Amino acid sequence: MLSVHDALQITQTHLLDLPDEMVSLEEAVGRVLRQPLTADRDVPPFNRVTMDGIAFRYDAFAGGARQFRVLGAQFAGQAAGTLTDPTACMEVMTGAVLPLGTDTVVRYEDVQIEQGMATIQVDEVQPGQNIHPQGNDRPAGDVLLREGTLMRSVDVAVAASVGAAKVSVAALPRVAIIATGDELVGVDQTPAPHQIRHSNIYMIRAALRALGIRAMLHHLPDDREVLKIGLQNLLEQNDVFILSGGVSAGKADFVPATLTELGVQCHFHKVEQRPGKPLWFGTTEGDRQVVFGLPGNPVSTVMCTYKYVLPYLRAAMGQTAPQPVYAQLAEPFVFRPALTYFLPVRLHYAPDGRLLAHPLPGSGSGDFTNLTGADAFLELPADQTAFAEGEALPVVSAW
Numbered sequence: 397m398l399s400v401h402d403a404l405q406i407t408q409t410h411l412l413d414l415p416d417e418m419v420s421l422e423e424a425v426g427r428v429l430r431q432p433l434t435a436d437r438d439v440p441p442f443n444r445v446t447m448d449g450i451a452f453r454y455d456a457f458a459g460g461a462r463q464f465r466v467l468g469a470q471f472a473g474q475a476a477g478t479l480t481d482p483t484a485c486m487e488v489m490t491g492a493v494l495p496l497g498t499d500t501v502v503r504y505e506d507v508q509i510e511q512g513m514a515t516i517q518v519d520e521v522q523p524g525q526n527i528h529p530q531g532n533d534r535p536a537g538d539v540l541l542r543e544g545t546l547m548r549s550v551d552v553a554v555a556a557s558v559g560a561a562k563v564s565v566a567a568l569p570r571v572a573i574i575a576t577g578d579e580l581v582g583v584d585q586t587p588a589p590h591q592i593r594h595s596n597i598y599m600i601r602a603a604l605r606a607l608g609i610r611a612m613l614h615h616l617p618d619d620r621e622v623l624k625i626g627l628q629n630l631l632e633q634n635d636v637f638i639l640s641g642g643v644s645a646g647k648a649d650f651v652p653a654t655l656t657e658l659g660v661q662c663h664f665h666k667v668e669q670r671p672g673k674p675l676w677f678g679t680t681e682g683d684r685q686v687v688f689g690l691p692g693n694p695v696s697t698v699m700c701t702y703k704y705v706l707p708y709l710r711a712a713m714g715q716t717a718p719q720p721v722y723a724q725l726a727e728p729f730v731f732r733p734a735l736t737y738f739l740p741v742r743l744h745y746a747p748d749g750r751l752l753a754h755p756l757p758g759s760g761s762g763d764f765t766n767l768t769g770a771d772a773f774l775e776l777p778a779d780q781t782a783f784a785e786g787e788a789l790p791v792v793s794a795w
C-alpha cells in the first residue's frame with residue numbers, strides 16, 4: 397500500500413491549472429498572490445520624523461548650544477520646509493518630512509519652549525535620533541511581496557502602500573462537495589432511528605472557507621445508476637470534487653467504480669494511514685478536474701481534508717509551502733499497526749515556549765465529537781510503535 401508521503405507526492409504531480417484574476421484589496425485577503433509587488437518609492441519615502449518635538453542641526457548641539465530659537469513648524473502632510481539659520485530649530489510633528497537643514501529631533505518631553513525659545517533639558521542626544529531615514533527599510537524597486545504569498549492583513553497594507561488597488565491572485569476553483577449514502581438526511585430533518593444527519597460536507601465546506609472558496613453541497617444516494625448520472629452532471633460544471641463516503645469495501649461503496657466509468661483516472665486508492673485508509677484520488681484527462689474520494693468516517697474526512705485537500709488546493713493556487721510545524725508529545729503514546737497514525741491532539745504552549753501536544757485519541761474514526769476538544773492531528777510515522785514524552789512530531793494544520 398502507498399505511504400502517506402508518496403500519496404501526497406502523487407497529488408502534487410496532478411495540480412489543476414488555475415488562471416489569474418484581478419481582485420480588489422477587500423477581496424484579496426486569504427488569496428494567493430500571482431504577481432510580485434515592488435516598492436514604487438523608497439520605504440519610507442522621505443526622512444520621516446518619529447517623535448513630536450524640535451528638529452535642529454546636531455553640530456550646533458555638539459558645539460554646546462542648548463537653546464534654539466523656534467523658526468517655524470513642520471506638520472505631517474506639508475512639503476519639506478528649510479531651516480535657514482543653523483543655530484535655530486523648527487517644531488516637527490510625527491509623520492512630517494524632516495525639514496531641510498536639520499538632522500536630529502528631540503521630543504517635546506525633553507524640551508522647554510518659552511517665548512519662541514526652545515531649551516533642551518537632556519544631555520544625551522544622538523545625531524540623527526528620532527528620524528526614520530528615507531529608504532531605510534527598503535529601496536525603491538525592492539520586491540515587498542513575492543508571488544505565492546498568501547495575503548494576510550499586513551500584506552494587504554503593504555499592497556495598498558504601493559498603490560496596488562487591485563492585485564493579481566489565483567482564481568478560485570469551482571468546487572462541488574458531494575455526500576454519498578442512503579443513511580444521510582438534511583440538517584433540518586428529524587432522522588429516523590436508522591438515519592443520521594449530514595455533517596461531513598458541512599465540515600469540508602467550512603474548511604474551504606479558509607481559502608476563500610465557497611463550495612456547493614450535494615447529496616447522492618447509494619444507487620449505482622443515480623450516482624453515475626448525478627456525478628456526470630456535476631462533472632460538467634466543476635473543477636474540484638470532494639466526495640465523502642462510498643470508497644471502502646462495502647456492497648454499496650460504488651464511488652471508485654463509478655468514477656472510473658465516467659473517465660476519471662485513479663492515481664491511488666488506499667493509503668497506509670489511520671484514519672483515512674480508503675482515500676481515493678483521481679483526475680480527468682490533462683488534470684483538468686480533480687476528484688478526492690474521502691472515506692466517510694467523519695474523523696477520516698477531517699484528516700484527509702486537512703492533510704490532502706487543502707494542501708493540494710494551496711499548491712494549485714501557487715502558494716509558497718509553509719514551514720512545517722512540530723509539537724512535542726506531552727505524554728508517551730503507543731500505536732502498534734504499521735500505519736501512519738494521525739492522532740488528535742490538543743495543543744498548548746508551555747511556559748518555556750515549547751508547543752505541547754496532548755493526545756486525545758477518542759474512540760476511533762467515527763468519533764468526531766472528540767475533535768471539538770482537539771486542535772490538530774499529530775502525525776506518527778508508520779515505522780515506529782512507541783512514542784516518548786517530549787518527542788517532536790509534525791502537526792497537521794489546526795482547524
Ligand SMILES: Nc1nc2c(c(=O)[nH]1)N[C@H]1C(S)=C(S)[C@@H](COP(=O)(O)OP(=O)(O)OC[C@H]3O[C@@H](n4cnc5c(N)ncnc54)[C@H](O)[C@@H]3O)O[C@H]1N2
Nearest residue numbers: 575594595596597641642643644645649673691692693696
Ligand atoms: N471490510 C472493510 N470495511 C471497511 C474498511 C476496510 O478496509 N474493509 N475500511 C474502513 C474504513 S478505514 C473507513 S474510513 C470506512 C470508509 O467508508 P466509506 O468511505 O465507504 O464510507 P461509507 O461506508 O459511506 O460510510 C462510512 C461511515 O461514515 C458515515 N458517513 C458517510 N458520509 C457521511 C456524511 N456526509 N456525514 C456524516 N457521516 C457520514 C457513514 O454513515 C458511515 O458510518 O470504511 C470502513 N470499512
Ligand code: MOO
Nearest residue numbers: 671672673696761
Ligand atoms: O481509516 Mo478509517 O478512516 O478508520 O475509519
Ligand SMILES: [Mg+2]
Nearest residue numbers: 642644646649
Ligand atoms: Mg463504506
